[in-house]
Amino acid sequence: MSAKKIQIGSRPTGKVAVDEWVKNRESALTGKETTKRLTIDVPESLHRNIKMQCAARGTKIADEVREILLQKYGNV
Known part of the structure; x- marks a missing residue:
C-alpha cells in the first residue's frame, strides 16, 4: 500500500x-x-458497499461522489 x-x-x-x-x-x-469540505452521514451498510465497489474499480470514494454531484448539479 x-x-x-x-x-x-x-x-x-x-x-x-x-x-x-x-x-x-x-x-x-x-x-x-x-x-x-462536505460531510454527510450514511448508513454503515451503504458505506461498506460504496467502499467495496470503489476498491474493486481502483477509485476513491471522494472522486466518485464528486462525479455524481457534478452530474446532478453541473460543473460551475
Whole structure:
C-alpha cells in the first residue's frame, strides 16, 4: 500500500489570519478553484458497499461522489 503524500506549507504568522492562510494555501497548491469540505452521514451498510465497489474499480470514494454531484448539479 502506498502512503498518501501531502504538502505542508509554512505556518501562518500573526500577520495573516488563519482562514485566509488556508484559503490561499489551497489555491496555491492545486492551481484550481478552492474547495470546501462536505460531510454527510450514511448508513454503515451503504458505506461498506460504496467502499467495496470503489476498491474493486481502483477509485476513491471522494472522486466518485464528486462525479455524481457534478452530474446532478453541473460543473460551475
